[in-house]
Amino acid sequence: MKNTDNLSKVLEIKNQFGKLQKKYQTRLPKIDPYLVYDLLLRQQRNRGTIYMYNIEVFTKRRLDTNAPTEYLYKKTDMLPAVYEGIHYVTNQKLTLEMLKEISDCKDVLEVSGEYSGSCASIGSIHEHSVKDE
Numbered sequence: 001m002k003n004t005d006n007l008s009k010v011l012e013i014k015n016q017f018g019k020l021q022k023k024y025q026t027r028l029p030k031i032d033p034y035l036v037y038d039l040l041l042r043q044q045r046n047r048g049t050i051y052m053y054n055i056e057v058f059t060k061r062r063l064d065t066n067a068p069t070e071y072l073y074k075k076t077d078m079l080p081a082v083y084e085g086i087h088y089v090t091n092q093k094l095t096l097e098m099l100k101e102i103s104d105c106k107d108v109l110e111v112s113g114e115y116s117g118s119c120a121s122i123g124s125i126h127e128h129s130v131k132d133e
Contacts, residue, residue: 032112055113
């Protein structure tokens with residue numbers, strides 16, 4: 001009986017995690033779910049702290065990279081590194097609200113990133129997954 005109770009508790013945790021993942025995918029479909037999870041976990045541990053992340057934004061193909069660069073600079077006070085005119089990389093303080101705003105941009109295809117702590121950006125490390133261009 002005890003073993004069955006333990007299995008049902010584990011199953012409940014798995015089900016709740018699956019529901020949370022679906023919410024990530026529904027509300028922030030362009031954001032890497034691991035990035036959302038990592039950010040939320042850090043914010044929950046230390047409320048009020050805004051953490052530094054190396055963020056990579058993949059956009060639709062553009063002829064002019066100035067508009068996204070200026071937008072990112074206005075929002076973050078950081079100039080992004082730009083690769084191939086569609087891949088923007090910044091090391092910036094990040095909130096879930098910022099991720100939502102980035103995700104809502106019509107030209108954004110995908111956002112990924114890693115916690116960078118107090119370290120400087122290590123540059124581009126992600127590749128665009130080419131899900132749905």
